[in-house]
Every structure is written in C-alpha cells, then in structure tokens.
Amino acid sequence: MSETQIYFLEMTEPEQLQASLPCQGLSVIEAQIDQWRFNQFLYQLVGHAWQWTDKLDWSQQQWQDYVQDSDLRTWAAYYQGSIAGYFELHFAANGDTEIKYFGLAPEFIGRGMGGYLLSQALTQAWQVATTRRVWVHTCSLDHPSALANYQARGFHLYQTLPESEAGL
Numbered sequence: 664m665s666e667t668q669i670y671f672l673e674m675t676e677p678e679q680l681q682a683s684l685p686c687q688g689l690s691v692i693e694a695q696i697d698q699w700r701f702n703q704f705l706y707q708l709v710g711h712a713w714q715w716t717d718k719l720d721w722s723q724q725q726w727q728d729y730v731q732d733s734d735l736r737t738w739a740a741y742y743q744g745s746i747a748g749y750f751e752l753h754f755a756a757n758g759d760t761e762i763k764y765f766g767l768a769p770e771f772i773g774r775g776m777g778g779y780l781l782s783q784a785l786t787q788a789w790q791v792a793t794t795r796r797v798w799v800h801t802c803s804l805d806h807p808s809a810l811a812n813y814q815a816r817g818f819h820l821y822q823t824l825p826e827s828e829a830g831l
Contacts, residue, residue: 668803669829670810672818675796677789679817683778689747691783694737699726702737705749709766714804717831735763738787740780747771750784758795760788765799772806781816802826 674680694701703726706718721729729735734755740748748767754760762784767777788797799818801809814820 667826669800669824669826669831670802670820671798671800671822671824672813672820673796673798674785674816674818679819680782680785680789681815681817682782682786683816686774686776686779688742689776689779690741691738691780692741693787694739697730699723699730701739702726702730702751705737705739705746706764708746708768709748709764712769713766713806715764736787738783740767740776740783742771742776745770747776748780750780752784752788754788754791754793756793758793760791760794760797762788762797762799766806777808777812778815781812785816800829800831 703718703721706715709715718726718729730737732753735751735753737751738749739746746768748765748771750765751763752760753763765781765784767780785797788794797818799813801813810820
C-alpha cells in the first residue's frame with residue numbers, strides 16, 4: 664500500500680478564481696455565532712467518508728478554543744433545509760487565508776454542488792482586504808474529483824509530499 668500523498672494548492676490573486684455557476688437551491692450562510700458543537704458536527708458529517716481523524720479525539724475545550732479563534736469563520740451550505748456541506752476559512756495576520764475544511768455531506772456528492780461551494784469559499788476569502796493568498800491542502804484519500812475541483816476553480820498545485828513529510 665502506498666503512502667498517502669498531501670497536495671498543497673494556492674491562489675495568489677482574486678482574478679485567478681474560475682467561479683462555478685450557481686447551484687440552484689443551494690444556500691451558503693455564514694455561522695455568525697460560534698458554536699463548537701456545530702463545527703464538530705460538520706467536521707464529522709463531511710469528514711467521516713474521507714477519514715478525517717485529526718480532530719476526532721479533541722476535548723470540548725479544544726473544540727471551543729478552535730471555534731472561538733477570531734480568525735476562523737465558518738459557512739454552512741443548505742439544500743432544501745438540509746446541511747449539504749461547509750467550509751471554514753482561517754485568516755492569518757500575514758495575509759494567508761487557509762481553507763481549513765471544505766466538503767459536502769455524502770448525500771450531496773455528485774449533484775454539481777462542489778464547484779459552487781468552493782467558488783463561494785474563495786469569494787469569501789478574497790472579500791477580506793488583508794487576504795494576499797488563499798491556500799488549501801488535500802490528500803490522495805479525498806474524493807477522486809477533489810483535486811480537479813480545486814484546480815478548476817483556479818488553484819495551482821505548488822507542492823506534493825508524502826504524509827510522513829508533510830508536517831500536518
């Protein structure tokens with residue numbers, strides 16, 4: 664079995680965004696009140712299928728500290744009243760905005776929502792005046808279309824590392 668590969672992607676100008684067409688019926692709304700249980704739920708809902716394990720054993724205090732970081736913002740996507748997916752953006756003081764987590768709930772994969780949700784994440788990132796670069800990492804365990812979606816939206820792959828060397 665080969666080692667998991669980590670892909671690092673970036674966008675350095677808002678003009679690089681190749682936005683997807685709107686997805687009819689999908690609403691993307693910022694969670695303006697911090698609720699650590701909501702972020703934990705979203706993380707588990709979306710990440711379960713892709714073996715997200717880095718936060719599974721976090722304590723309540725770790726989740727609270729994470730979500731109450733004033734540089735972290737969360738958006739949820741809703742379709743017909745159900746949570747379809749989410750993304751979190753972390754705005755660093757140096758101008759680097761990281762898409763911390765991004766994805767769709769399993770029931771909504773393959774319905775053309777991923778490109779639009781990612782476009783919304785990037786639009787939100789670039790709307791913050793201090794953003795100079797938007798970056799994300801994904802891996803070879805992610806959905807087979809994930810890397811292609813990032814690149815289709817305008818991200819450029821700048822580094823690929825085996826998980827053991829990625830320092831995550």
